[in-house]
Amino acid sequence: MSDLMYPNFTKERTRHKKKRLVQSPNSYFMDVKCSSCYRITTLFSHAHAVILCAGCSSILCQPAGGKCRLTEGCRYRRKPS
Numbered sequence: 001m002s003d004l005m006y007p008n009f010t011k012e013r014t015r016h017k018k019k020r021l022v023q024s025p026n027s028y029f030m031d032v033k034c035s036s037c038y039r040i041t042t043l044f045s046h047a048h049a050v051i052l053c054a055g056c057s058s059i060l061c062q063p064a065g066g067k068c069r070l071t072e073g074c075r076y077r078r079k080p081s
Contacts, residue, residue, distance in 0.1 A: 028078055032060050035073030042079065043068075 007021055017026055027046045034041070039055040047068040051060045061068040070076060 028081070030076045030078050032070065033075045034058060034060060035071070035075075 004021070012020055017023060027044065029042055030045055031040050031042055032051075033039070034053040034056060036058055037053065037055040039053060041051070041053060041060060043051050043061065045067055047061060048063050050062050051068070052058065053060055059071050060074055061070050063069075
């Protein structure tokens with residue numbers, strides 16, 4: 001039997017975003033550092049278009065249905081909400 005006042009955090013994160021006790025989105029903004037010129041670009045985690053680096057025009061991420069797929073060598077940091 002589960003406690004509705006204090007749900008388990010790991011179980012709550014695996015639930016659908018609308019069925020959680022407190023609704024919250026799965027998407028977020030993130031800072032991505034380019035692997036060649038080290039410029040930082042802010043982008044959306046569920047981007048629907050190919051994102052290019054403003055400095056060197058290399059591809060930072062590609063859409064993959066849900067979350068975008070980062071190019072190999074790119075590092076990212078989730079922006080605080």
